[in-house]
Amino acid sequence: AVGEVKLRDDQYTLDHMRAFGMYNYLHLDSWYQDNVYYVDQCGRVMNLSVTLDTALQKPREVFRLPADLTAYDNRLCASIHFSSSTWVTLSDGTGRLYLIKSGKRGNSASEKWEIVFNEELGSPFIIAHSVSFVKSDMHSVAVLLLRVEKDELDRKGSGFHITLEWVTIAEISKEGDHRYEIFKRRILQGKSVPHYAAIEPSGDALMIVSYKPFKFMQDEDDKLEENDDAKAISEKKDPLYYWQQTEDDVTITVHVPQDITKDDIKVRFSPDNICVTLKDQPPLMEGKLHSSVDHESCTWIIRENKSLEISLIKKNEGPQWPELIVGDTRGEFIMDSSQCTEITESLMHLTSEVMNPNPEKENPPCNAQELEECDAFLEDSTSLCRFDGDTLKVTHVINLGSNQYLFSVVVDPREMPCFCLRHDVDALLWQPHSDQPENMWEHIATFNALGYVQASKQDKKFMACAPDYSYAALCECLRRVFIYRQPTPLSTVLYNRKEGRQVGQVAKQLVATLEANDPILGFQATSERLFVLTTKTLFLIKVNSGN
16 A cells, blocks of 8 residues: 555644645656556555556565665655656655665666665755756765654744755765765745745756745854944935925035034035035935036025035926936935825726726726635745845746646756646646746746646546646545646537537546546656556556647
8 A cells, every 4th residue: 555644633723734744655757657666564665667558567566675664653655756867866755865866767777766875854844846966077966855844933823933944966076986975954934834845957046835934044154244234224314315306406414513614515416426425425416417407597595404405407397307316226216295186096997996987898907806706715825935045135027816726746846846826717828937037937838727726626626637638637535536638629610509600629627437436646747647646556548648
């Protein structure tokens, strides 16, 4: 039977359920077509590769975990990730990581799993993702480990936090001896299990889709540096000057020290520049003005409260200046109430009080009353973040808002996994391209109405789609599998009676009911088949014939 590890009594949060209770025990090897693996109760890694439909092989053992897993109380399920066509990362669920050189898989002649690295890495984890890459002639494998850990400081929340540990293992040669050793370990922490976490193929950065944000946990030295930055920010002085404007003039107010007299102040005006100096000090304000002024009409005076007031007359009346001195951020713009009202009124046409101000229009805006209960989506602050591996800083943040995360799928094993998001009623598949900054996320496929359909399936456990996008599928916890094919042209003529138009293509939905009483533990889709794993049975559903 499959080596399922049930949740313990102390694993009671939604995050435990998401990370370990909904774990997919069936692993698809995307490098070889129709090749799946699972780990059984004896700690054996079993493989099933489909070569001929007519003669299905029995699952065969390719590797056996060395440790006796029954001796561990607090272990998690074993997890596998295929880093490349010849490298595998494997965890036995006790906190030990194995790096395995497998040879070319899916063919018993060339496949031989050898351990090249195995080490205890702390508390138990599951492998979220891994990549194999060569950098400056050194082969490395980067692995992402997921843990749900007790958080003593968390009084308000669940009492747990999520850590993602990013471990890089590299081949190091000492005196002609090649060994794999840990090269780098970095830890990110967050408050929700990520929907998607993957390392870029180059091993340089990380992308995470999660409901709550993640951040790198830094060492003490970095923390000190960070505190200095924070101090510098908090010590920011009051603005050096305040300025206001009307359609034809600009007024600047500068506070000057008590001992300065009128003779100590020098103000120079030119058509495009201004320079203010006090006594023999460096200029207080100097630079190119945003727009030209009538420099002969500009004036300045000293007020009783020891402030210097400068009046600039605009050359071109009307346009508002976005800034006073180009590139100078030391001043603060003060808007008077009449200007605020004017701006608000000019923006009024963009918003409306009523939900649907003009229902006669072609496409009325979305009406909240049309949404059903199953469309309600709690995680409306989900974001997609990209972290740079060297600076440990976030380089991109995308707020996914109401675009609910549905599932991820590997379309091309050399690229990052794709993720599927709900857009209105449809589901759109996005392929990250880490090497293309201008086109970092490409929309590669659409599953019509899948976003709407999946929302009503309250018992769904896993979702997947074919790597060639020919169908999407989801399964419930027990027995039922739903398959949604892409629209295909019809051989006969079909009319939509309501609208009186001819229908050119139709998308089919199929439902398969499995003859099994055990819950579904694993679910994977290839271009031709669906693999569904229960505790004691592996089902193969032929979806597309290979022709």
